[in-house]
Amino acid sequence: MPLIVQKYGGTSVGSTERIMAVAKKIILAKSQGNDVIVVVSAMSGETNRLVALAKEISDPPNAREFDVLLSTGEQVTISLLSMALEAQGCPARSYTGGQVRILTDSTHNKARILDIDNQRIRTDLEQGKVVVVAGFQGVDDNANITTLGRGGSDTTAVALAAALKADECQIYTDVDGVYTTDPRVVSNARRLEQICFEEMLEMASLGSKVLQIRSVEFASKYNVPLRVLSSFEDGPGTLITIENNKMEKALISGIAFNRDEAKLTLLGVEDRPGIAAHILAPIAEANVEVDMIIQNKSADNTTDFTFTVHRNDYAKALNILHDLTPELGVREILGDDRIVKISLVGVGMRSHAGIASTMFKTLADEGINIQMISTSEIKISVIVDEKYLELGVRTLHAAFDLAMVRTV
Ligand code: ASP
Ligand code: MG
Secondary structure: OOEEEEEEOOHHHOOHHHHHHHHHHHHHHHHOOOEEEEEEOOOOOHHHHHHHHHHHHOOOOOHHHHHHHHOHHHHHHHHHHHHHHHHOOOOEEEEOHHHHOEEEOOOOOOOOEEEEOOHHHHHHHHOOOEEEEEOOEEEOOOOOEEEOOOOOHHHHHHHHHHHOOOOEEEEEEOOOOOEOOOOOOOOOOOEOOEEEHHHHHHHHHOOOOOOOHHHHHHHHHHOOOEEEEEOOOOOOOEEEEOOOOOOOOOOOOEEEEEEEEEEEEEEEEEOOOOHHHHHHHHHHHOOOOEEEEEEEEOOOOEEEEEEEEEHHHHHHHHHHHHHHHHHHOOOEEEEEEEEEEEEEEOHHHHHOOOHHHHHHHHHHHOOOOOOEEEEEOOEEEEEEEHHHHHHHHHHHHHHOOOOOOOOO
């Protein structure tokens, strides 16, 4: 019998009515001849409520106790959903992460899954039961409860699908798939039938927050076909899988963007070995993640050094640079936290030249100045002033014909 893992997010199980509707969907999948394992998140808003409670008492909260608290959200939904299934005549059993034995490392609040014991689940499936597992949680080898980081239920679902060699892992959420770009910005953005893991990773990490990034990495590593679907409307969703020739041979699959960018520039930095390391070491020590970096060689043995960080880290990074100034002999420090990143993503780029120049010309024709550029095999990113975000994304979406299914 085919085995599918279905994951329902917080809004999908946000009320008892919604939970009963989810039970109906599960029973339908079962009646179509599938074995079904279900992973659920906490009811919408619940994890945030628990986080706020903890912070009223201590901030940051004790990491171990925080996990004990946060894991309760999912325990509520597994029991309610199993009751709903049983009430509709479908045998079901719920398990917390610890009961399955989803073994993780001991990094509280962002633990990694090490191993999954599939014994109990297999036995239940053989007896015709639906197995309902709490997302987002596990236990370490001392039986301490751990959680996997916000959005971690996606990862639980993929990990279970990998461990039990499921035929598909279906992520039910409040959007009906992965789009060529955010439909709130481009009204004719199109749902993709299929996208490959690599592209999805770029889309996800660049701010199309449909799936937890780690779950996509996991799915890619274990080659678990992943499908994003709406729990509110019927439809095929988007299949995320390994690159194959059934995919639309598009040059560009989508446009991702990120509004949370800021950049810092050091003017007149001495140009000698070790300078880049000298600037970035204290930034890394302060746990500030650096994204793009640009350094120019200039004629007079000084150089300009620019890098981008998350907007939340902007002030912190700026302070660090000011402390460094005396050591580096920097002429001036400039900063801008009103910038955004726009990226074209597509594996089709690998075999086609000229995409970057089309992109740059399209932006230039709209009078949009490009401040920084970075590229990889399947992605071209530019930094522009935030006031051009919508215009930039819309014109690129049109220029590359993303509203239409286009083949090379
Ligand atoms: N309930 C957790 C959260 O809100 C995990 C999840 O929903 O995936 O982050
Ligand atoms: Mg989620």
